[in-house]
Amino acid sequence: MKNKKKYSFRKFMNDVHLWLGLASGIILFIVCFTGTVLVFEQEIKEFFAEDFIVEPQVEKQTITNLAEELKAINDFYVTGVTIPTNENEAYAFLVKEDLNQRRGTKVLVDPYTKAIYKAEKTKADAFMFTMFKLHRWLLLDTTIGRPIVGVATIIFLILAISGIVLWFPKKVKWKTVKQGFKIKTKANWKRVNHDLHNTLGFYACIFLLVMAITGLCWSFESYREGLGYVMGTKIFDRSSPEFQLEHNSDVRSISYDEAIQLANQTLNYPGELAVTFPDQKNNFYSFRKYNSDNWSPSTSDKLFLDITGTVLKIEHFDEKPFNQKLAAVIKPLHTGDIFGTFSKIVYFLACLIATSLPVTGTLIWWNKLKKKKKKTVK
Template structure:
């Protein structure tokens, strides 16, 4: 009589990996597929949308004059000034009391012509992909926790998958097959290698996406992350929260504020100026260094109404925990290093989309093998 094999830790992790994967496979497929589509959203839309370029003439009109022209559309809350001469200025305008976030308008800085880009035919597609990625196209209160729970399961799948990937014998001969795909084998072996090997290579990037993505799903997770980092995650969304030391005093012009920002932040880069709307508000200026290691790390300059510097915050001089907290979104979306990280994240998301499919096929092949026996 054969002895029954002991139920080992490895066998336990294999079962956990299998049943959690089967239970969450469809949801993870949809979330990962939509995430893959969203990685290059801006780049793809720019291909199909009309390119808004201006023809440089003699001199640009002043920011104040451009803002005055744009104010005909509503209340101008901010202006973005690009580096290149052929790029249009971007204005955020509240066209009505219901328009809380404001509407984006582009303007030719040489002629003050308001440019109206044709809507991209892919706007609707990416809107669907975004809602699928965040809420599975369901109501927010229902879809968000479902995606959050599936994301937690994906974390366990990633950890258990790495444990299973390690061979029983720790010798190079046993490790070697896990690093490559044997294309000359039959389709079952190729499918297994696609799941095993590609899952291993993408795991570190998937874990980063998982740990950062949970910040949008659960408030308790976001608060716990803030406690661990020692600083508020998403705490800078409302700006630095500084009020004027001389409320109601005479305010400098936008041109003067822009000149001061260039004297304080001497590098070339896109500048975004938030315009004071109330007597207690100040100028909040964020500038992105064209030559910085990341396109998602602006420096902050806060000017009082009279032009005095209230706060100057360089990203590279922030504490490490504050830098990490402010990079949660670009770490999740892949924007942190620009095109390079976008390509890596696209491939990782593509692999993640395939894992539920290849994993299910492995399980079905094993079922057929057992029935055959």
Template structure:
């Protein structure tokens, strides 16, 4: 009788958990694959807003704001690093709006256009709901996806263990790095599952570990405790600070505020500026270094209306645990290194989508082989 050891136990755990969660994991991974390039795909179906670059100076933010005055309350402005890119104004066109609408503005001419909805908005919203809640009610779908993600984490780790052969010799290990396309389809299917799963494993583990932060409060609290930093700690909209200026004190123009920003953060990059909404309001600013390694990492400032720096946060100067906690979302979505990491995540998600299919086929082929073997055995004769 064949000995049942630790490897056989891991194999059975991998098999039955995979079969039990296969359909859910397929749907979650498929929707995740499509969401990686959501913005890029949607932009293909939108009308381009071109900027008429000229030798003339750009208009001041105040002048541009005056042109947009009739559209509603301006909440914030994003000023890109590129000379040929439009300014983005966030405008609350309706008091009931939560975040406001985005307006593209040509800083040279003042021409503006409200961001048009993409024909794919509905499709990607459905993919988002499928990815997060399986299109179910949030309270029902979120824990189901969370449990499936936990299973996926176990599958990724157990799959990596099973990838290593029983005999750890190079001639056996190297076969796991390639797919033998010249073999029959069953062998090719096995290699697709085994080899591609190995290459995608590290990305799948990162996606699983970070994805659980959205599914379970206990996991998020535990992660915050382990890191020693609050995960999703800045969801409240940033620091709640008020202006300390006295009545009648001199306030700076937006252009002068931007001058302070560039002095405090002396590098080229996109600037997002949240405007004061009341007399006691302050400017909150984030700026990304265009020459930096990540397009999602920003330094932050809080400025009083006279340009006094009330708070300054340089990302690279924060403790490592705080930086990791702040990068949970881009680590999960794949945009931490821009297009390069998005391509890697897209391929990893595509592989993850295929794993339930190839894994089920491996199980089915083994089941059929076992049935044929049992069928071919001669029946045992009973003694009279």
């Protein structure tokens, strides 16, 4: 009589990896596929958008004049503007028909000719928004779809960790380990499929772990708050600082252009400048500047000026504590924007691999199942 094999830790990890993978496969396939598409969301939208050509001329219009033009022609409330680094790009004004609107509309303006172009939604915008809703809540009601995606993401984390454990052979020797780094393309399709799952999953694993850990911040508020507590700082903190400002009608307020000039003098380096104008709620200027020579296009320095031009606060990203830096880049770490085009390509490939894992994993299980059936019949 043969002794029964002990239920080892490796067998346990294999069962966890198998059954959780089969249970969540379809959802993970959808989330990973849509994530692959969304990596280059902005580039896809811009490719299908109508071109708005700006030809540099001798003189530029002032920001004040352009804002007044928008107010006069369209009766908009102009809440801010983004000034690009390149001279042949349009200014992007943020306007609202009602100040109670949560988000405004982007309007492109030629800084030389005052030509106005209101960016219309294209079919690409509609498609990408569908991809976004699929990615975030599977086109369901947010109260239902969001936690489903969140649970699937937790399962994905477990699959990634168990996958790393299973990637290592039973006997860890270089001769056996190195086989996990390559795909035997000349073998039969079952072996190729196994290698695609095992090897590509290993290469993409670190990026998939980062995506999953950061992605949970959108699925569960309690997770986001808990992670913020562990990190010692708030995640997705979009609140503006509060300043005790005295309202004196006799004091001269600086113009938009004077405020922008002061901001560029204070943050003295080339880069895109995003400005939020004073309003009824916040009676001060808010600036975000993205250094063109910085290591990441997603990080920015912040500056706050009162309406007289006095510097209220400067926040240099490089001078922040590490935990605040990390919290500030949660979103670009999840989307792949963190290092610009290079990291987007890496994330695209990692997401593409992640999309294939439920398929190759299911095929591995199916092949083993057929093998077991043949043995039983014999």
